[in-house]
Amino acid sequence: MRSVIATAAFVASLLAGAAAAQAQQAAPIPGSVLAATCSGCHGPAGRSVAEIPPINGRTEQQLLSAMLDFKNDRRPATVMNRHAKGFSDDELAAIAREISANWR
């Protein structure tokens, strides 16, 4: 009986460890998914034609530095300062990579 309890406790501890490891290694959200949030205002593939500036055809560096400037309040904005704060710097880098590579 004692060994059954010990085995159950051991299995439970393994499961808890596995769950914790899984939570820590949650895959980052792909840049393509993050960048989809930009289309709502900047248009499909960033080719907006109205008030909001188009963001297609830019280099990764241009996009990343604009986003970091918005995030850190170095660039005045109405919307983008708030939007950029919702992403980590790594996520902004992934967005800049995605848009510069695929939004032509």
Ligand code: HEC
């Ligand atoms: C709610 C609408 C909205 C969303 C969503 C949005 N933007 Fe913007 N974006 C704007 C507006 C409006 C401006 C003009 C600056 C301002 O007033 O905030 C702008 C400006 C920009 C600029 C500067 C363009 C230039 O030529 O000066 C970049 C770069 C940019 N956005 C990138 C993004 C990226 C990348 C995303 C997605 C992560 C995104 N935006 C999501 C509304 C939006």
